[in-house]
Amino acid sequence: xxxxxxxxxxxxxxxxxxxxxxxxxxxxxxxxxxxxxxxxxxxxxxxxxxxxxxxxxxxxxxxxxxxxxxxxxxxxxxxxxxxxxxxxxxxxxxxxxxxxxxxxxxxxxxxxxxxxxxxxxxxxxxxxxxxxxxxxxxxxxxxxxxxxxxxxxxxxxxxxxxxxxxxxxxxxxxxxxxxxxxxxxxxxxxxxxxxxxxxxxxxxxxxxxxxxxxxxxxxxxxxxxxxxxxxxxxxxxxxxxxxxxxxxxxxxxxxxxxxxxxxxxxxxxxxxxxxxxxxxxxxxxxxxxxxxxxxxxxxxxxxxxxxxxxxxxxxxxxxxxxxxxxxxxxxxxxxxxx
Amino acid sequence: xxxxxxxxxxxxxxxxxxxxxxxxxxxxxxxxxxxxxxxxxxxxxxxxxxxxxxxxxxxxxxxxxxxxxxxxxxxxxxxxxxxxxxxxxxxxxxxxxxxxxxxxxxxxxxxxxxxxxxxxxxxxxxxxxxxxxxxxxxxxxxxxxxxxxxxxxxxxxxxxxxxxxxxxxxxxxxxxxxxxxxxxxxxxxxxxxxxxxxxxxxxxxxxxxxxxxxxxxxxxxxxxxxxxxxxxxxxxxxxxxxxxxxxxxxxxxxxxxxxxxxxxxxxxxxxxxxxxxxxxxxxxxxxxxxxxxxxxxxxxxxxxxxxxxxxxxxxxxxxxxxxxxxxxxxxxxxxxxxxxxxxxxxxxxxxxxxxxxxxxxxxxxxxxxxxxxxxxxxxxxxxxxxxxxxxxxxxxxxxxxxxxx
Numbered sequence: 001x002x003x004x005x006x007x008x009x010x011x012x013x014x015x016x017x018x019x020x021x022x023x024x025x026x027x028x029x030x031x032x033x034x035x036x037x038x039x040x041x042x043x044x045x046x047x048x049x050x051x052x053x054x055x056x057x058x059x060x061x062x063x064x065x066x067x068x069x070x071x072x073x074x075x076x077x078x079x080x081x082x083x084x085x086x087x088x089x090x091x092x093x094x095x096x097x098x099x100x101x102x103x104x105x106x107x108x109x110x111x112x113x114x115x116x117x118x119x120x121x122x123x124x125x126x127x128x129x130x131x132x133x134x135x136x137x138x139x140x141x142x143x144x145x146x147x148x149x150x151x152x153x154x155x156x157x158x159x160x161x162x163x164x165x166x167x168x169x170x171x172x173x174x175x176x177x178x179x180x181x182x183x184x185x186x187x188x189x190x191x192x193x194x195x196x197x198x199x200x201x202x203x204x205x206x207x208x209x210x211x212x213x214x215x216x217x218x219x220x221x222x223x224x225x226x227x228x229x230x231x232x233x234x235x236x237x238x239x240x241x242x243x244x245x246x247x248x249x250x251x252x253x254x255x256x257x258x259x260x261x262x263x264x265x266x267x268x269x270x271x272x273x274x275x276x277x278x279x280x281x282x283x284x285x286x287x288x289x290x291x292x293x294x295x296x297x298x299x300x301x302x303x304x305x306x307x308x309x310x311x312x313x314x315x316x317x318x319x320x321x322x323x324x325x326x327x328x329x330x331x332x333x334x335x336x337x338x
Numbered sequence: 339x340x341x342x343x344x345x346x347x348x349x350x351x352x353x354x355x356x357x358x359x360x361x362x363x364x365x366x367x368x369x370x371x372x373x374x375x376x377x378x379x380x381x382x383x384x385x386x387x388x389x390x391x392x393x394x395x396x397x398x399x400x401x402x403x404x405x406x407x408x409x410x411x412x413x414x415x416x417x418x419x420x421x422x423x424x425x426x427x428x429x430x431x432x433x434x435x436x437x438x439x440x441x442x443x444x445x446x447x448x449x450x451x452x453x454x455x456x457x458x459x460x461x462x463x464x465x466x467x468x469x470x471x472x473x474x475x476x477x478x479x480x481x482x483x484x485x486x487x488x489x490x491x492x493x494x495x496x497x498x499x500x501x502x503x504x505x506x507x508x509x510x511x512x513x514x515x516x517x518x519x520x521x522x523x524x525x526x527x528x529x530x531x532x533x534x535x536x537x538x539x540x541x542x543x544x545x546x547x548x549x550x551x552x553x554x555x556x557x558x559x560x561x562x563x564x565x566x567x568x569x570x571x572x573x574x575x576x577x578x579x580x581x582x583x584x585x586x587x588x589x590x591x592x593x594x595x596x597x598x599x600x601x602x603x604x605x606x607x608x609x610x611x612x613x614x615x616x617x618x619x620x621x622x623x624x625x626x627x628x629x630x631x632x633x634x635x636x637x638x639x640x641x642x643x644x645x646x647x648x649x650x651x652x653x654x655x656x657x658x659x660x661x662x663x664x665x666x667x668x669x670x671x672x673x674x675x676x677x678x679x680x681x682x683x684x685x686x687x688x689x690x691x692x693x694x695x696x697x698x699x700x701x702x703x704x705x706x707x708x709x710x711x712x713x714x715x716x717x718x719x720x721x722x723x724x725x726x727x728x729x730x731x732x733x734x735x736x737x738x739x740x741x742x743x
Binding site: 215327 | 440710
């Protein structure tokens, strides 16, 4: 009886006890390896317990935490436009550059509320066991006669509209100039309309691999890291580097976190060269930390590093999506639901 | 009720003393209190709050309180005076510095695309007096009366914007409702699709559930219990698990395709996943118990003697069914159909997992506004219209169908 009461007392008292430092990212192989080298590396170095969680990039979750003063995440990895907007909207703390060493990042690797984390990309891929010779460009991906089957893209305007314009023969350097105009946006949606019945949409980064693996879709545009890992583990997925769209994610600290100082220290640790070098041994990470990103030995080892193929791919324009994201995402949502 | 009270006090015997029933009636009233309280707290209160959220418009007054007060006094003709310009510029700047401009930006950009850029550009600048000259130099939209009238409308505290947007209407710069340009609106399509799917699912559930319920009701007690267990056990399994099971069964290389291929019915694996067929199949499977349960209850209570009486009067089987059995089961059909319809209209996990982009239902959009863009005004407005639509359809069915007794 007494034990039961004590247990209840513990349960009731829990919220008052300071929780563990919580770091949140997009999951997958990156997070499994980051857990070992970055999160637990920091825990071992400092004695601060660190737990991690996974999310699909829903900014609303963070907004709800901040609004309700119930912040349960401390450090979150977010995409660049979300970092910029979240900073303006007061979702993230301004980076404390007295704790985080600003000098170690590549150019544009820092922002008011963000410290450059890792580069990521998406590419077109398919299973050569099912389709020996598939499309090698987005223009060919639109050729549903030669290559029938479902095409899986990310459920959102970002990346999808760029892909549509690339498929329509627009030069990579012209994509964002065109997308900033009404005519360019109409052209992208018209291109998507052309093969709408053959298009399907993923929400979580694990789905492209699942659905290509099960044969439910023929072609998918999915995260480079995960596809490369699957290929390494025996799947016959070629990485088509000329179809890559890429960007950098940023570490942010959630506004109102009760562990701000520890969170800043964690960000500084996770962007230090030593733990990133260790991580690079297990995962083709493409960090924004200059010493690691530009290390020839690491580049030679990790052929799937996004930075290695930057010249082939299209850099996702952060400013463009900060400015046009709201409207284009709304138009896309209406288009896709129709 | 009349027969019971007659039986309780047959003629010749003294009736129950009146005072004894009074406390009982009062006790009965007392016992209904928790239910009334529940209806009030769990139904009417959230409903009212939901409606309030659909029209609330607090962001501008909360972020720019001085500007809001000035704008409310302004008559809306031409451009406001220098004081309003200065207040807007000053308060925008402070709001950005304090990192609390997000809500206002989201609200105004939702009404008019491009407001995000305008507000941030203005908030970053520190215009010199006279501000009414400086702001148009930063962005010419500040010399457009429409921009100011938009701000004025947003300062009033309530807005019809969300309710209008939720049925594919829009507000002009002057605040009058107009239809959205063709191809921009999506909600009418979503409402129509949701109601259509719910009606089809309800129809299928009744068609499939009726014979099953009839068979179960006709079984001897012990067998009936076993049969009910077969209906009930899947009912206790989480919807998510059952939906995922369909995902596995219907996928490209799944057992259903494998069986169809082995039987030679199809030559290549059929596209079963991400189709309307998959959505309907899984929804009917999930919702079937809700129509079988009330039907079995109704059918078990039917006096079989009525059927025998009809037979003895020479009615053939189809006549006995159509004129005796079916009318007696209609209350059960109505109850089951109502439950299934109301649940089906709100489905979104099943369509999200098994359907394509063209099979998504309106509740998925509500969830999207709540979880994704944090637009509670839109989420509430869509649910207000959804509730209204459901009410109209149920009322129509109630008056048109021969369910009433």
